[in-house]
Each structure stands twice: as structure tokens, then as C-alpha cells.
Amino acid sequence: xxxxxxxxxxxxxxxxxxxxxxxxxxxxxxxxxxxxxxxxxxxxxxxxxxxxxxxxxxxxxxxxxxxxxxxxxxxxxxxxxxxxxxxxxxxxxxxxxxxxxxxxxxxxxxxxxx
Amino acid sequence: xxxxxxxxxxxxxxxxxxxxxxxxxxxxxxxxxxxxxxxxxxxxxxxxxxxxxxxxxxxxxxxxxxxxxxxxxxxxxxxxxxxxxxxxxxxxxxxxxxxxxxxxxxxxxxxxxx
Numbered sequence: 722x723x724x725x726x727x728x729x730x731x732x733x734x735x736x737x738x739x740x741x742x743x744x745x746x747x748x749x750x751x752x753x754x755x756x757x758x759x760x761x762x763x764x765x766x767x768x769x770x771x772x773x774x775x776x777x778x779x780x781x782x783x784x785x786x787x788x789x790x791x792x793x794x795x796x797x798x799x800x801x802x803x804x805x806x807x808x809x810x811x812x813x814x815x816x817x818x819x820x821x822x823x824x825x826x827x828x829x830x831x832x833x834x835x
Numbered sequence: 836x837x838x839x840x841x842x843x844x845x846x847x848x849x850x851x852x853x854x855x856x857x858x859x860x861x862x863x864x865x866x867x868x869x870x871x872x873x874x875x876x877x878x879x880x881x882x883x884x885x886x887x888x889x890x891x892x893x894x895x896x897x898x899x900x901x902x903x904x905x906x907x908x909x910x911x912x913x914x915x916x917x918x919x920x921x922x923x924x925x926x927x928x929x930x931x932x933x934x935x936x937x938x939x940x941x942x943x944x945x946x947x948x949x
Binding site: 763764767768771812821822825827828 | 868878880885890891928930943
């Protein structure tokens, strides 16, 4: 079974600064995908970024990037130039290749201070 | 594209009543998922369908819960009888079968059972 742990229930950052959200996971599989989802107050789940485990290069989407450390089973999300609209719950998740079950962490609530 | 559509957005009912949640997946997607989100347990997969067939219902909490997918464009999640501990946000998500690692979520239904 897969597990995902987000050790930071809450984080805050000043607008325009950079913040990193932590995520660790556990799986015995070698082929899997990792995701960060954003859930704003509207509660809509929005995919922020994804990473294939077989790729060594860290994924980047505009101001969002990840630090994927496969050996350490770590998958952190870095948000650069934080904006007020980035305020939300952020969930880390894993899915095994060939399976369809997303396993989520407990989430990190990110606050952006103007 | 309209995205995944869920109805109702909010539902308030009394204990013992039957509740039916509805979902319309993205057109062309052949996998559909039902998730439940609570403060205590986070996001959990309840059941998912491939090509309208239930594949894994191990997350369904008990016999009071049932899900159907009579065709490719519609699914229901029914709770009968409902209990206060069923209060949660229920999400529907869909994906293309050949790329199961990209799940697109609906806006969710907030269920309150009094």
C-alpha cells in the first residue's frame, strides 16, 4: 500500500516570496506518478504539477516547481513569487503505474500575507 | 469543455433519509471516481469505474453506500439511510483510461446530515 505524509499542516509566506511545501511518500513500486493538487476556498481540486518517477528532471510549471528525490521518497513543491491567489490547501498525491487509485496526503494550508 | 459536473452542490438532509449525488464526467473519459473528503480522514477513494463497470469498491464504507454508472455520461452515489457521520464533501473525478494518472475533479457536493 502507498502512503503520503505532509508534515506541515499550515504554512505562511509573504507575497512575492518563495515557499516550499514538504511531502514524503512510501511505496514498494518503482513506477509511479506524483502530483500536487491545489484546493482553494471554492473547494475545486486543481492539478498544479505532476512528476513521473522514471524522470530524473524535476517538473516545472511557471512559478511552481518540484524537488523530486526518489531515493529519499521526497517530493516537495516550491512556489516562487507567491501571489494572493496561491492561498489554498495543497495536497500531495501518488498513483501507481497501472493502477487508478490516487492516494493523498493530509494537506498543507498555505496562507499568503500581503 | 464543461469539465466534470456534480449536482447538487450542497445537500442538507435529516438522518435516515436517502441521499443521491450525481456526476457527469468529461465527455470521452472512460474512468470515473468517487472520493470523500472529511477533516478526520482527508481524501479517500470510495469507488471507481472503467467503461461503466465498477472496478474497485473497497473504499465504500458500508452497505448503506452504493454507486452506479448506467452509461458513460452519468453516475450516482447513493446513501440510504444517511447518518450524521456521512457529512462530508463528495467529489467525482474522471480520466481517460489510457492516461489514468490525470484525474479531473468536479466541484464537489457538500453533504450535511442532521
